[in-house]
Amino acid sequence: MTGMTDASGTGVSGAGVTDLIPAPVAVDGPARGAFPFGPDTTLWGAPGTETTQRWLRATLGAALALPLPPGRDGARDGVTLRLDDTLPTEAYRLEVTADRGVVLTGGSPAGVFWGAQTLRQLLGPAAFRRAPVRPGTTHGVPQQTIEDAPRFPWRGLMLDVARHFMPKEGVLRYLDLMAAHKLNVFHFHLTDDQGWRVEIERHPKLTGIGSWRTRTKFGHRASPLWEEKPHGGHYTQDDIREIVAYAAGRHITVVPEIDVPGHSQAAIAAYPELGNTDVIDTTSLSVWDSWGISPNVLAPTDNTLRFYEGVFEEVLQLFPSEFIHIGGDECLKDQWRRSPAAQARIGELGLADEDALQSWFVGHFATWLSARGRRLVGWDEILEGGLADGAVVSSWRGYEGGITAARAGHDVVMCPEQHVYLDWRQAPGADEPVPIAHVRTLEDVYRFEPVPERLTEAEARHVLGTQANVWTEVMEDHARVDYQTFPRLAALAEVAWSSLPAPAERDFADFERRMRAHYRRLDALGVAYRPPAGPHPWQRRPGVPGRPKDGPPANR
Numbered sequence: 001m002t003g004m005t006d007a008s009g010t011g012v013s014g015a016g017v018t019d020l021i022p023a024p025v026a027v028d029g030p031a032r033g034a035f036p037f038g039p040d041t042t043l044w045g046a047p048g049t050e051t052t053q054r055w056l057r058a059t060l061g062a063a064l065a066l067p068l069p070p071g072r073d074g075a076r077d078g079v080t081l082r083l084d085d086t087l088p089t090e091a092y093r094l095e096v097t098a099d100r101g102v103v104l105t106g107g108s109p110a111g112v113f114w115g116a117q118t119l120r121q122l123l124g125p126a127a128f129r130r131a132p133v134r135p136g137t138t139h140g141v142p143q144q145t146i147e148d149a150p151r152f153p154w155r156g157l158m159l160d161v162a163r164h165f166m167p168k169e170g171v172l173r174y175l176d177l178m179a180a181h182k183l184n185v186f187h188f189h190l191t192d193d194q195g196w197r198v199e200i201e202r203h204p205k206l207t208g209i210g211s212w213r214t215r216t217k218f219g220h221r222a223s224p225l226w227e228e229k230p231h232g233g234h235y236t237q238d239d240i241r242e243i244v245a246y247a248a249g250r251h252i253t254v255v256p257e258i259d260v261p262g263h264s265q266a267a268i269a270a271y272p273e274l275g276n277t278d279v280i281d282t283t284s285l286s287v288w289d290s291w292g293i294s295p296n297v298l299a300p301t302d303n304t305l306r307f308y309e310g311v312f313e314e315v316l317q318l319f320p321s322e323f324i325h326i327g328g329d330e331c332l333k334d335q336w337r338r339s340p341a342a343q344a345r346i347g348e349l350g351l352a353d354e355d356a357l358q359s360w361f362v363g364h365f366a367t368w369l370s371a372r373g374r375r376l377v378g379w380d381e382i383l384e385g386g387l388a389d390g391a392v393v394s395s396w397r398g399y400e401g402g403i404t405a406a407r408a409g410h411d412v413v414m415c416p417e418q419h420v421y422l423d424w425r426q427a428p429g430a431d432e433p434v435p436i437a438h439v440r441t442l443e444d445v446y447r448f449e450p451v452p453e454r455l456t457e458a459e460a461r462h463v464l465g466t467q468a469n470v471w472t473e474v475m476e477d478h479a480r481v482d483y484q485t486f487p488r489l490a491a492l493a494e495v496a497w498s499s500l501p502a503p504a505e506r507d508f509a510d511f512e513r514r515m516r517a518h519y520r521r522l523d524a525l526g527v528a529y530r531p532p533a534g535p536h537p538w539q540r541r542p543g544v545p546g547r548p549k550d551g552p553p554a555n556r
Contacts, residue, residue: 021511044074062131162196255325256318262329358385406455
């Protein structure tokens with residue numbers, strides 16, 4: 001990379017500074033002269049680059065009226081896609097020359113695809129639309145060479161569709177938004193107390209009963225307001241296959257989450273025998289219509305284990321991901337303490353207490369998944385009582401769970417709520433819609449560091465990466481999801497992709513400068529983001545109570 005200008009967001013000025021987000025490793029240029037994209041621009045790709053070829057023709061073809069007919073390798077009037085296994089797996093090199101065309105080389109098909117996202121940004125906001133707005137315009141990309149590679153292999157977004165259902169088209173849209181930001185893991189939160197969203201053919205009541213509720217709390221759980229109409233929806237198995245295939249075409253892995261043994265009231269409402277029937281009348285339960293943590297958890301019985309083995313058998317057929325998330329968080333133990341059956345199971349297994357019983361429950365599915373070539377992922381509560389080899393921890397309550405897991409040799413996804421929970425409010429003030437928890441600004445997210453200083457170099461290698469988590473209790477539609485997610489997801493994308501300096505040394509002013517160009521891309525994509533100056537009048541929710549907390553969050 002001799003002669004390259006650093007473009008990692010450290011504020012280097014001059015010709016090498018770009019408006020790209022996330023910032024690339026290095027840029028040589030831009031120089032005088034540009035390669036023009038027009039009706040005669042061709043596209044050639046080496047074997048293995050077919051997904052990017054299809055994406056370029058579909059996306060740039062629609063936005064800029066570029067047919068991109070097949071060309072030849074190295075054509076001076078075209079785009080050439082190549083693979084080079086001497087590059088890191090997801091790395092790419094993008095070379096733009098005015099009289100020799102565009103050559104995009106990736107270390108893998110994914111690397112080529114991420115380079116195509118950079119090319120799209122270089123073509124300007126018009127490239128983010130679905131149809132041409134200025135037909136006949138020639139779009140030029142200045143001469144330059146960009147070399148780039150991601151910092152982390154896990155760059156994710158978790159979307160909760162259980163609290164408020166997002167129709168399939170909305171999910172596909174979010175996969176496109178992820179791809180535009182070089183995010184590659186979609187954590188799909190499919191089940192919770194408030195709804196079960198995936199069809200399981202052997203257990204049809206999970207969606208027949210468990211996918212809808214009669215009404216919904218409006219605002220924080222302490223709010224007196226209700227939306228007095230049914231809410232629900234689910235994805236058929238063909239919907240899931242479509243989502244997974246659509247994601248794969250964008251080099252995104254879909255990691256499903258099926259919550260056990262807590263956050264399971266919707267499943268118990270559908271099949272009451274799954275609950276602690278010796279403690280409460282589970283036939284009286286319905287899909288929960290409020291927020292918080294339900295006390296109604298799965299019974300630790302053989303029947304429950306067999307039921308969920310059947311669920312996971314169908315889940316594995318739908319999701320080829322190596323990783324399967326089982327939740328494992330916020331399992332209240334009150335019913336187990338009062339349940340003769342649960343206490344008998346504790347005695348039978350020689351366990352110390354109810355926490356150990358949960359560990360046994362999680363361990364059962366860790367072993368079950370491992371035997372089928374998959375790896376269990378769970379929230380950091382799964383550390384309590386010990387964890388099976390190969391299991392991965394989503395560290396959400398702070399850094400401590402991730403530190404403990406990494407030191408024990410477990411892989412970790414760092415997603416502490418204090419930094420990357422995007423349901424938390426973005427600014428102080430009465431105009432923020434349904435304000436939840438502490439203020440987490442765009443700058444706060446930009447200064448998030450996924451690898452704690454306390455980890456050794458060997459321990460730090462267990463940090464697979466990071467993800468933003470979007471919990472939707474107070475997000476009733478896609479516009480609310482957009483508002484809470486953007487622009488902060490752009491900051492998280494740069495944290496996950498770019499090799500940034502220490503948090504205090506990051507040039508947020510330069511990131512803000514680049515965001516001015518990125519807002520135009522988001523506008524073209526129709527993203528209802530929070531404007532820098534505050535919410536539009538129609539984005540506010542006057543009279544809908546949230547639960548704001550003062551001061552900075554505890555940095556655990």
